[in-house]
Structures are given as C-alpha cells and as structure tokens.
Amino acid sequence: MTDQKSIVLEMRQAGRQYVGPRGIVSALADVDLTVRLGELVAVVGRSGCGKSTLLNLAGGLDQPSLGSVRVNGIELGTLSGKELAATRRRHIGFVFQALNLLPTLTAAENVALPLELDGATTAAARTAALTSMADTETAALADAYPDELSGGERQRVAVARALVGDRNLLLADEPTGALDEATADAVVRVIRRRVDTGTCGGVLVTHDMSLAAYADTIVRLRDGRIDSVTETNFTDADFERADLFGTDPEGTLR
Amino acid sequence: MTTAVLRPLLRIARRDMARHKGRTILITTLIGLPVGAALIVGMLLRQPNVTGDGVGYWAESALLRLEVATADAQTLESNLGTTSFARVDSATALLPASTGDPGLPGGGGLPVTVIIETFDPSNPLEPRRYQIVDGVAPTGAGELAISESLADLRSLAVGDPIQVYGLGQQTIVGIAHVREQHDFTTLLTSPEQPLPAAAELPNELTTLGLGYRSSSYYLATDPGDFGRFANNVSASYRRGSEPYPSNDQFFTDPTVIALLAGTGLLCVTGLIAAAAFATANRRRIRDFGLLSATGAEPGQITTLALVEAGLLGTVGAVIGATVAVIGFNTVGVGLLTANTNSDAIAVFAPRDVVVTIVVGIGAAMLAAWFPARTVAAVSTQTALAGRIPLRSPSRWTAPLGLATGAAGLSILAVWNDSNSGGDRQSLALIVGIVLGLGGAALLGGPIVSALGRLAARLPIGPRLVLRDNARQRTRTAAAVGALTAMFVIPVVALALIGTEQRSNQLTFPGTTDSSPFEQANRNRIVGVVLGLDQELSPAQLAPLDDIAAVEQIVTWTQLSPRGDPRAFDPWTGGPSFGAWDEALAAQLGLDQRQLPIDSPNELRAVQLVPGSLDWPPQELIDLYDSSGNLSVRLQVTSVSTDLVVEPAMFLLPDTATSLGLEPAYRAGVIQLAASPDAATIDQIRNLTSVTNTGFAAQAGIDLPPLSYGGYLDTPYVSSTNFDAVKAIVVGLAFVSGLLVLAVTAALVSTESDNDLATMVAVGGAPGLRRSFLARQTFSMAAIAAAVALPFGLLGARALADPGFYGNFDFTVPWLWVAVLLVGTPVVASAVIGTTMRSKAVTPLRRLD
Known part of the structure; x- marks a missing residue:
C-alpha cells in the first residue's frame, strides 16, 4: 500500500497513434513505466523513437490512444482539457530544452506562476517560489528577468518552477540540450538532488548517456517501444570519480 | 475566474505592453484615433454656431429662441452676456408655469409656450389640420382642446383645468392631433372664444437668438426666477447640451452620431488591430504553449489576450479622448472661430467621452478575441514547438459572406425604396451598410486561402506571397477586410456622384457642370422669408447675414391680417394650408410625371421634422409682387429633409379674406434650382408675397397653363464641381488605403522576417525582402479591390435614387474607380518596395 502511494507516474500499455495520410501511425506503443517518489527515470533513444511522445503523455499534454497513464493516481486519459490543465498545475512540472521562462516575468514570478494560475495569492505563491528556488540554488536570482540569466540559471529556475508547491512529478525534455557540458551536468545534478529529497519523481529525456547515468533507471526506446530498461545503481562516489577523470559514471571516457 | x-x-499583459512598444503604440493609435475622431464629431455637433455652409444648422438655429417673461434687455445682457436678442411685444398664448400651484395638472416645471389656434368645425379645411382624438371640439368660451404633445408633456386629460395667460381658467374638453404643427404644444379654441389682445398679456416677451439646438421655449414667471433660470440656460448652452429636453430624434443626438462615427472608424482600425494581435500571438505562440504546459487553461490564455487588449484599448481610448478634448477646446475652437465667422465654444460632454472610451475598449477586446481564441485552441505541444497549425477555412465563411452582403444590399435597396426618414429608416440604413461591408470583408479569408492553393503553378515570388498570405490567414484576412471596407465606401460614393451628375445633365440638358454662373447660383438661397410680424433688429438678423447664400431677407410686416400686433413663430406660430389635396390636384390637372422641363424655377420643400410632413411634390407656389401681380411661379419638386425650412404656403390677404381664412405666415426659403439670371434674382428680391396654387385656384385666380411649370430638382451636390468631389473622395480613400497598407506591410515584415532571413541565407537575392513585401502589399490591396468593386457597385445601385423625373441613368465614373482600385495597390506596393530595407537584417530569432 505504501508502495502504491509513492507512485507518481504509472503508464500501463500506453500508446499513441495518429491518423496520417498513409493510415494509422503508431508513435508509441506498449509502454509500461512506473516512477516513484525519489526516483529519476531517464528516457533515451534516437530522434523519432517516441521520447517526446512519452513525455507528452506523461505530462498530460497529450492523451493516450491505448492503455492508461496515471499521475498520482489520476487517470489522464479520461480528463477534459480543463481538468488536464488543472492536473498540470497541481502535480506536474515541465522543464524544456529552451523557452522555459516567460520573458516578461521575473524568475520568482515565473516560478510562482502555476500557483497563481491555481488561485494562490501573490504573497503565498512568492513564498513557495522562493522555497523552491532555494532548493535549486537560485533564490538569489529571484528578481532577475530571464534575459539577465545564463542558460544554466534559467534551467535551474525552470526546475524550481517545475516542482514548486505540491507538484511531485518532474518531466524534463532535453533540459540540457542547449547547455555546455559542465552546465548541463550541474543542472542534472540539481534535478537529481531534488528527486533525492523523496518529495518528487522525475523523468529525464536526454540523448546524453553521461547525464542519463544520473537516473536510477534508464529506459531505452526504439521505434516507439521500450527496448530495454537498465538499473544504474551509481553512487555519489561514482559521479565524483567521473568528474575527476572526465568519464561517465561507468568509467567510459567522455 | x-x-x-x-x-x-x-x-x-502589462509587461508585454512595455516590452513590445511597437505593437503597443500601433494598437493604442488604432484605437485612439477613432475615439478622438468620434469625440471631435460630437463636439462639432454641439457647437451652437451658424455658418454659411450649414444651412441646415441655421434652420435649427431659427428655433433657438428663448422666450422669457418680465425681463428686460439689461437683465438679459447681464445674465447671458449677449446682445443678440430683440423684444417682441406680444406672442401667442402662454401656458404658465405651475410651479406656484402644485395642485395644477402637470405637476410643475417650466411654463410652456403654446400656440392658440381657432378651431372651426364648420370650415371644411379644418379636419385636415386638426383631428380630435379624445373628447370633443371646443364649442364656447372657457373650453379648450389641446394637442397630444401638450397633453403628454403636462399629463393633461379631458376635464382638467388649465391656466392660460390672457384667457384665464379654461377646461380641457378635447385632445387633438395637430397635424400641421407637427403636434407641437397647441391650444384649440372655439371661434366664440375671445382671444387676448397683446396689451392684455401680463408680460412682455423677449426673444433671444441663442444658437444651435435649443429647441424649447422658456418662460420665467417673475424677475427673481429669471436670473436663476437664465443662468441655467446659459450654463447648459455653454456646455453644449440642451437646456431642456426636446423632441430630438434619436439620430440627431450628438452622442449617438459621435458613437456611430466612432464605430464606423473602429470597424476599419479594429480589423487592422485584429491583424496586429494575430501577428503578435503568432510570435508569442511558444509563450502561450509554456503557459499551457504550466497549467493555464485555454480560457486563461484567452483571458490573458483580452486583458492585454483591454489595457491597450484603455490606454489608446483615454489618450485619444484626452488629445481630442484638449486639442479641440484649445486649437480647434480657435480654428473654428477664425474660419466660420462665428464664436465656437469649448465643449466637454462627459457622456460622449465615456461612451466613446467604452466603445474603444470594447473594439480592442473584440479585435483580440478571435486571434486569442485561435491560439488558445492550439494544443500545448504544438504551441511549444512554435507552430500554429494551419486550418482550412470554414467552408461556411464564403457563403456566409455572400449571404451577409446580399442581406445588407437588400436592406439598403428596401431602405432606398421606402425612405421616409425617422429612426427606423436610419437604423435600417446603418444595419444595411454594416452587413454589406461585413459581407464583403468576410470574403477576404476564403479568397486568400483559395489563392494560396492555386499558387502552385506560379513563379516562386508570387507563390511565396500567396502562400504566406494563406498561411497567415487571420492577419491577411483582417487586413484585406479592412481594405475592402475602405474601398467599398468610395466606390459607392463615386457611383452615386456619377449617377447624380448624369441625372443632372439629363434634367438640365442646356447646362453644363462647367458653367460657373450656373454652378454659382444653383441651389442657392436667394431669399429668406420670415413669418414675423415685426421689424427684426440688426442683432436678430445677424445670424442670417452670416449665411453667405442669403442675399436678402424679406419680412412681412405689411401682411398683418388683423392689424393687431401678433408675432408668429416661424415654425409653429401661424396657420398653414400646405396639405396636399388630391382632389384639388385632380381639379387642376396636376400630373407630376407629365410636366415639361423648361422653367428654371423651383421651390424645394423641406421637412422640419423628418417624416412628419407629407409634402407633395408638384405643389405650385406663385410669387406675387407688392402690387399683387404674379411674377414667378415656383414648383415644389422634391421634399428634402436636409435643407433649410418648411416651404412657405402663403395667401394674399385679400384671397385669404375671401376664403374666410387667416393668412398663413410661415417661414420659407426660396431656392433657385438652376441658372437664374440677374433679373430673376432681382425679381425675387422684390417679392413680397407668395400664394398657394391650390388656394389661388379656389379663389378664382386664373392660373396660366401648367406648361411653364418646371422640374427643377437639382441634387444637392450639383452646386459643387462633381469632379472636385470625386477627386476628394478618391484622394481620401487613397491616403487612407496607403496608411492601412503601410501598417499591414509592417506587420507582414515583422512576422516574416525569420522566413525572409532564411531565404536570404539559402541564396535569396538581396532585394528579396523588398520585393516580397511589395508583392504582398499589392496582393492584399488587389484582393480587397476585387471584392470591393462588385460590392461597391451593387451598394451604389441599391442606394441610388431613381429620382423624380425618370431621368435616371446609373453611371459609374470608371476612370475614378480605376484610379482608386488599380492605383492604390500599384502605388502602395511601389511605396512599400521603395521605403523598405532591401535586405533582411533581422537575424534568425533567438531560440531562447
């Protein structure tokens, strides 16, 4: 029972099909994936293998054609657009590769936005935003506008927004794609640390195996299906060593 | 929410406004300009001035009479600061104020000036003038019938007592519909009722020529009241509002007219604003996607766009209103005063300001509504990818546009066929125009989409342009719609002017538009007749002198029927016998369709209250000189609601006496319709009386054969050089079209810069951007012109008046139409192509 409660994302035989000019196209099929609190799952695969589709289904940006997708026990496939939006506001946080922050809002206002859209007062939302930003070491950037932040800082602010308030499912879609290696590493570590607090679970879509190694589980997609699932079990010492020698945690030279 | x-x-929204200053300035300008223009229209309408051009205004200014009791010139001058009044020794009867006696019917209020008419049921003409609708006709002293308007005004009913100056206590025995007086406040007495002589009236009356739109009459009952009252009148006069509610028609309300003008302008600028919003939303689609991913509902995204539009509209409308009010009341008043030879006044009408600002804000939000709904409907992942999916245009848009346009044109045709003035007719006209323009504007989208599909076989340049038009259909359709509306209006105007010109040529074959003498005198007022039995003071005559066209004023001091001083209000004070008598017409053999056109003389009958006077065309008016000799016969060939005053229908005193009738003293303006020579003008200047053909016939006057009566109805615009009018119409439309196209090109440029930069990057010529924008400008203007042409011609045909003479030939000045519809796209594209930067200097948009 306790185990069930800790599940934040549960995909069962989830699939997504589209009707195109050449008939039905299956973008994703038979996906079984579970993410628990304190767990980070990396999804890897070539372009077009269905990574983004999986993330869209998990985040309620799209609805499955087959199977089920549950977030904190809520079946997303049956929700209306309005209910999906509310679910995103309250349970799910996204971090994209770019364009994460609205340019007209300060960092703190960006982080507070989902709470305010959900009816929270400005003061309460800001308090929660600053708390979340503190967790991503961006509290000092609270009043800066996105234009004034570096790429890494913006992504860390985005992480803070993704997990502000009671949200406990972090979905990161190539969050480091536009960053240099060191910055990318720092951003993923922030995600890892937030997940390690046990208050959230996360899905990290990436091409970079060295970053995927930060996850507890690596799911490899091929042609819209799960090709393999690998438990990483790397320790902090592995990552420190990797940093030291310029390798990934498995010891492969980058 | x-x-x-x-x-x-x-x-x-607030920060977006600050961040995107260009868009903010554009939208606020698009909203502010019409709001300001509407307010200026309202302030102009509230001006009390009489100008030489505003003959119609002057007609209303003749109503600007303030009648007060127990006041002298010194008091009036000190209170009103004007000397433009003269004392009148007596007046018609006065219904006193009931303020001192709340027990009287009517419950108080200002006293009312009334007209006393003798009602003689034995006179066969009387039923034409008065109709008892409740109770009975007065049969003796102490009994009165009152007009329906007076009954309504004071809540009087049959059986009520009423106090009348000079008559004392009277009893109302009947309510009458007073046809001839437009049902103004009137008392009908029995012939047995002794009427008071002027000397018996307790008060003097003072008549003030106050100015425009004060159509009520006032009395103060004692000198103490008068000061307060005069101050109130003066204050209301100064702020441009009417001091007392009048029976103004809905569409003569300055606020309503200002609102209509503003709404019309906002229709065009709102469409451009919609295009700007569509462009802005497309650029911000990723932001909307991010908001959605963050949990914003589609309704919240729509709300965001509407909030932003509301803010922009508020800023634009407030700035527009502020600039208009301050500008008009500082610079405008001075310019008006200098150019119209009259004292313009500063006007601040809060109601106008509030209404126009609210409409401006509403227009901005409406303009944002459809683009907002479009982006809100885009799926989150599509928006995050920076795309707005292309949707096929609704297959109903084109049929809807055609149906709407056809409905509008039909309404216009019906309106034209049955136009008799009044609110409903005016409303039908507005609805018809809006539907017609709306239908034309709706066709822009389907045409743009269709051209996009047909572009495959075209060379790369035009193909790109048409495809881009189709891809950005919301923006393009809005711009094309605005341009279409802008083109339809001048096409209609040009066709109507051309038709009028042609009809004029057919009606007056011997005249040409180029004859300066004829043009100078056509439709020119050469005399004004006032039914005032008094000498007018120079101050009273001054407003008339301001009318450049008035060459001489003839008064009727020698025609007092009873020798007693009796002042007749020019509009309501005297009996009139102007009702068309079908039997009499038949007796005289009047056939309005068969009279030849060989006389230069015409009298245009004019309705004072639109729709209220059923004045017959073909009425003959004979003008007699002071010796009683017939000198000129004028014919009423048309009835106009836009000019001057009621026609004069006068009898010679002897004729009236022989008929047992009182002479009619009414105001009239004699108009010469065509080519009067100097001798004719002099002749008319010397006229001293006018008589009605019908009564002349009844009196046994030998009428000459009808063959020299004439059709002389000339269109109002005939006094103007037709080509000059066309040039002005085309010029205004041309400049407006260029402005719209410039804004549209800027939007296209903003939106397409990335694509253009990409094209340059893959080897496009340096001048690609310039040619692309020039072609796109041309394409939008050409599409609009193509849609506007049939709609404009059909609209003009629906509105064209076949005229009275049958000399109707629908004529389109094709050269001018071509100049407008071909010239605007060509010149606009040339201007855009010349002024735009030749290469895409804007780099690819930063991904972050």
Whole structure:
C-alpha cells in the first residue's frame, strides 16, 4: 500500500497513434513505466523513437490512444482539457530544452506562476517560489528577468518552477540540450538532488548517456517501444570519480 | 475566474505592453484615433454656431429662441452676456408655469409656450389640420382642446383645468392631433372664444437668438426666477447640451452620431488591430504553449489576450479622448472661430467621452478575441514547438459572406425604396451598410486561402506571397477586410456622384457642370422669408447675414391680417394650408410625371421634422409682387429633409379674406434650382408675397397653363464641381488605403522576417525582402479591390435614387474607380518596395 502511494507516474500499455495520410501511425506503443517518489527515470533513444511522445503523455499534454497513464493516481486519459490543465498545475512540472521562462516575468514570478494560475495569492505563491528556488540554488536570482540569466540559471529556475508547491512529478525534455557540458551536468545534478529529497519523481529525456547515468533507471526506446530498461545503481562516489577523470559514471571516457 | 488568477495575467499583459512598444503604440493609435475622431464629431455637433455652409444648422438655429417673461434687455445682457436678442411685444398664448400651484395638472416645471389656434368645425379645411382624438371640439368660451404633445408633456386629460395667460381658467374638453404643427404644444379654441389682445398679456416677451439646438421655449414667471433660470440656460448652452429636453430624434443626438462615427472608424482600425494581435500571438505562440504546459487553461490564455487588449484599448481610448478634448477646446475652437465667422465654444460632454472610451475598449477586446481564441485552441505541444497549425477555412465563411452582403444590399435597396426618414429608416440604413461591408470583408479569408492553393503553378515570388498570405490567414484576412471596407465606401460614393451628375445633365440638358454662373447660383438661397410680424433688429438678423447664400431677407410686416400686433413663430406660430389635396390636384390637372422641363424655377420643400410632413411634390407656389401681380411661379419638386425650412404656403390677404381664412405666415426659403439670371434674382428680391396654387385656384385666380411649370430638382451636390468631389473622395480613400497598407506591410515584415532571413541565407537575392513585401502589399490591396468593386457597385445601385423625373441613368465614373482600385495597390506596393530595407537584417530569432 505504501508502495502504491509513492507512485507518481504509472503508464500501463500506453500508446499513441495518429491518423496520417498513409493510415494509422503508431508513435508509441506498449509502454509500461512506473516512477516513484525519489526516483529519476531517464528516457533515451534516437530522434523519432517516441521520447517526446512519452513525455507528452506523461505530462498530460497529450492523451493516450491505448492503455492508461496515471499521475498520482489520476487517470489522464479520461480528463477534459480543463481538468488536464488543472492536473498540470497541481502535480506536474515541465522543464524544456529552451523557452522555459516567460520573458516578461521575473524568475520568482515565473516560478510562482502555476500557483497563481491555481488561485494562490501573490504573497503565498512568492513564498513557495522562493522555497523552491532555494532548493535549486537560485533564490538569489529571484528578481532577475530571464534575459539577465545564463542558460544554466534559467534551467535551474525552470526546475524550481517545475516542482514548486505540491507538484511531485518532474518531466524534463532535453533540459540540457542547449547547455555546455559542465552546465548541463550541474543542472542534472540539481534535478537529481531534488528527486533525492523523496518529495518528487522525475523523468529525464536526454540523448546524453553521461547525464542519463544520473537516473536510477534508464529506459531505452526504439521505434516507439521500450527496448530495454537498465538499473544504474551509481553512487555519489561514482559521479565524483567521473568528474575527476572526465568519464561517465561507468568509467567510459567522455 | 478569481481575482487572484487575474493578477498574474494582468501582470504579464502589462509587461508585454512595455516590452513590445511597437505593437503597443500601433494598437493604442488604432484605437485612439477613432475615439478622438468620434469625440471631435460630437463636439462639432454641439457647437451652437451658424455658418454659411450649414444651412441646415441655421434652420435649427431659427428655433433657438428663448422666450422669457418680465425681463428686460439689461437683465438679459447681464445674465447671458449677449446682445443678440430683440423684444417682441406680444406672442401667442402662454401656458404658465405651475410651479406656484402644485395642485395644477402637470405637476410643475417650466411654463410652456403654446400656440392658440381657432378651431372651426364648420370650415371644411379644418379636419385636415386638426383631428380630435379624445373628447370633443371646443364649442364656447372657457373650453379648450389641446394637442397630444401638450397633453403628454403636462399629463393633461379631458376635464382638467388649465391656466392660460390672457384667457384665464379654461377646461380641457378635447385632445387633438395637430397635424400641421407637427403636434407641437397647441391650444384649440372655439371661434366664440375671445382671444387676448397683446396689451392684455401680463408680460412682455423677449426673444433671444441663442444658437444651435435649443429647441424649447422658456418662460420665467417673475424677475427673481429669471436670473436663476437664465443662468441655467446659459450654463447648459455653454456646455453644449440642451437646456431642456426636446423632441430630438434619436439620430440627431450628438452622442449617438459621435458613437456611430466612432464605430464606423473602429470597424476599419479594429480589423487592422485584429491583424496586429494575430501577428503578435503568432510570435508569442511558444509563450502561450509554456503557459499551457504550466497549467493555464485555454480560457486563461484567452483571458490573458483580452486583458492585454483591454489595457491597450484603455490606454489608446483615454489618450485619444484626452488629445481630442484638449486639442479641440484649445486649437480647434480657435480654428473654428477664425474660419466660420462665428464664436465656437469649448465643449466637454462627459457622456460622449465615456461612451466613446467604452466603445474603444470594447473594439480592442473584440479585435483580440478571435486571434486569442485561435491560439488558445492550439494544443500545448504544438504551441511549444512554435507552430500554429494551419486550418482550412470554414467552408461556411464564403457563403456566409455572400449571404451577409446580399442581406445588407437588400436592406439598403428596401431602405432606398421606402425612405421616409425617422429612426427606423436610419437604423435600417446603418444595419444595411454594416452587413454589406461585413459581407464583403468576410470574403477576404476564403479568397486568400483559395489563392494560396492555386499558387502552385506560379513563379516562386508570387507563390511565396500567396502562400504566406494563406498561411497567415487571420492577419491577411483582417487586413484585406479592412481594405475592402475602405474601398467599398468610395466606390459607392463615386457611383452615386456619377449617377447624380448624369441625372443632372439629363434634367438640365442646356447646362453644363462647367458653367460657373450656373454652378454659382444653383441651389442657392436667394431669399429668406420670415413669418414675423415685426421689424427684426440688426442683432436678430445677424445670424442670417452670416449665411453667405442669403442675399436678402424679406419680412412681412405689411401682411398683418388683423392689424393687431401678433408675432408668429416661424415654425409653429401661424396657420398653414400646405396639405396636399388630391382632389384639388385632380381639379387642376396636376400630373407630376407629365410636366415639361423648361422653367428654371423651383421651390424645394423641406421637412422640419423628418417624416412628419407629407409634402407633395408638384405643389405650385406663385410669387406675387407688392402690387399683387404674379411674377414667378415656383414648383415644389422634391421634399428634402436636409435643407433649410418648411416651404412657405402663403395667401394674399385679400384671397385669404375671401376664403374666410387667416393668412398663413410661415417661414420659407426660396431656392433657385438652376441658372437664374440677374433679373430673376432681382425679381425675387422684390417679392413680397407668395400664394398657394391650390388656394389661388379656389379663389378664382386664373392660373396660366401648367406648361411653364418646371422640374427643377437639382441634387444637392450639383452646386459643387462633381469632379472636385470625386477627386476628394478618391484622394481620401487613397491616403487612407496607403496608411492601412503601410501598417499591414509592417506587420507582414515583422512576422516574416525569420522566413525572409532564411531565404536570404539559402541564396535569396538581396532585394528579396523588398520585393516580397511589395508583392504582398499589392496582393492584399488587389484582393480587397476585387471584392470591393462588385460590392461597391451593387451598394451604389441599391442606394441610388431613381429620382423624380425618370431621368435616371446609373453611371459609374470608371476612370475614378480605376484610379482608386488599380492605383492604390500599384502605388502602395511601389511605396512599400521603395521605403523598405532591401535586405533582411533581422537575424534568425533567438531560440531562447
């Protein structure tokens, strides 16, 4: 029972099909994936293998054609657009590769936005935003506008927004794609640390195996299906060593 | 949606406004200009001035009479600061104020000036003038019938007592519909009722020529009241509002007219604003996607766009209103005073300001509504990818546009066929125009989409342009719609002017538009007749002198029927026998369709209250000189609601006496319709009386054969050089079209810069951007012109008046139409192509 409660994302035989000019196209099929609190799952695969589709289904940006997708026990496939939006506001946080922050809002206002859209007062939302930003070491950037932040800082602010308030499912879609290696590493570590607090679970879509190694589980997609699932079990010492020698945690030279 | 949720949306909207200054300036200008223009229209309408051009205004200014009791010139001057009044020794009867006696019917209020008419049921003409609708006709002293308007005004009923100056206590025995007086406040007495002589009236009357739109009459009952009253009148006069509610028609209300003018302009600028919003939303689609991913509902995204539009509209409308009010009341008043030879006044009408600002804000939000709904409907992942999916245009848009346009044209045709003035007719006209323009504007989208599909076989340049038009259909359709509306209006105007010109040529074959003498005298007022039995003071005559066209004023001092001083209000004070008598017409053999056109003389009958006077065309008016000799016969060939005053229908005193009737003293303006020579003008200047053909016939006057009566109805615009009018119409439309196209090109440029930069990057010529924008400008203008042409011609045909003479030939000045519809796209594209930068200097948009 306790185990069930800790599940934040549960995909069962989830699939997504589209009707195109050449008939039905299956973008994703038979996906079984579970993410628990304190767990980070990396999804890897070539372009077009269905990574983004999986993330869209998990985040309620799209609805499955087959199977089920549950977030904190809520079946997303049956929700209306309005209910999906509310679910995103309250349970799910996204971090994209770019364009994460609205340019007209300060960092703190960006982080507070989902709470305010959900009816929270400005003061309460800001308090929660600053708390979340503190967790991503961006509290000092609270009043800066996105234009004034570096790429890494913006992504860390985005992480803070993704997990502000009671949200406990972090979905990161190539969050480091536009960053240099060191910055990318720092951003993923922030995600890892937030997940390690046990208050959230996360899905990290990436091409970079060295970053995927930060996850507890690596799911490899091929042609819209799960090709393999690998438990990483790397320790902090592995990552420190990797940093030291310029390798990934498995010891492969980058 | 809670306030808490609105707060972040408001914050984002506010900062977006500050961040995108170009868009902010554009939208606020598009909203502010019409709002300001509407307010200026309202302030102009509230001007009390009489100008030489505003003959119609002057007609109303003749109503600007303030009648007060127990006041002298010194008091009036000190209170009103004007000397433009003269004392009148007596007047018609006065219904006193009931303020001192609340027990009287009517419950108080200002006293009312009334007209006393003798009602003689034995006179066969009387039923034409008065109709008892309740109770009975007065049969003796102490009994009165009152007009329906007076009954309504004071809540009087049959059986009520009423106090009348000079008559004392009277009893109302009947309510009458007073046809001839437009049912103004009137008392009908029995012939047995002794009427008071002027000397018996307790008060003097003082008549003031106050100015425009004060159509009520006032009396103060004692000198103490008068000061307060005069101050109130003066204050209301100065702020441009009417001091007392009048029976103004809905569409003569300055606020309503200002609102209509503003709404019309906002229709065009709102479409451009919609295009600007569509462009802006497309650029911000990723932001909307991010908001959606963050949990914003589609309704919240729509709300964000509407909030932003509301803010922009508020800023634009307030700035437009402020600039208009301050500008008009500082610079405008001075210019008006200098150019119209009259004292313009500063006007601030809060109602106009509030209404136009609200409409401006509403227009901005409406303009944002459809683009907002479009982006809100885009799926989150599509928006995050920076795309707005192309949707096929609704297959109903084109049929809807055609149906709407056809409905509008039909309404216009019906309106034209049955136009008799009045609110409903005016409303039908507005609805018809709006539907017609709306239908034309709706066709822009389907045409743009169709051209996009047909572009495959075209060379790369035009193909790109048409495809881009189709891809950005919301923006393009809005711009094309605005341009279409802008083209339809001048095409209609040009066709109507051309038709009028042609009809004029057919009606007056011997005249040409180029004859300066004829043009100078056509439709020119050469005399004004006032039914005032008094000498007018120079101050009273001054407003008339301001009318350049008035060459001489003839008064009727020698025609007092009873020798007693009796002042007749020019509009309501005297009996009139102007009702068309079908039997009499038949007796005289009047056939309005068969009279030849060989006389230069015409009298245009004019309705004072639109729709209220059923004045017959073909009425013959004979003008007699002071010796009683017939000198000129004028014919009433048309009835106009836009000019001057009621026609004069006068009898010679002897004729009236022989008929047992009182002479009619009415105001009239004699108009010469065509080519009067100097001798004719002099002749008319010397006229001293006018008589009605019908009564002349009844009196046994030998009428000459009808063959020299004439059709002389000339269109109002005939006094103007037709080609000059066309040039002005085309010029205004041309400049407006260029402005719209410039804004549209700027939007296209903004939106397409990335694509253009990409094309340059893959080897496009340096001048690609310039040629692309020039072609796109041309394409939008050409599409609009193509749609506007049939709609404009059909609209003009629906509105064209076949005229009275049958000399109707629908004529389109094709050269001018071509100049407009071909010239605008060509010149606009040339201007855009010349002024735009030749290469795409804007780099590819930063991904972050």
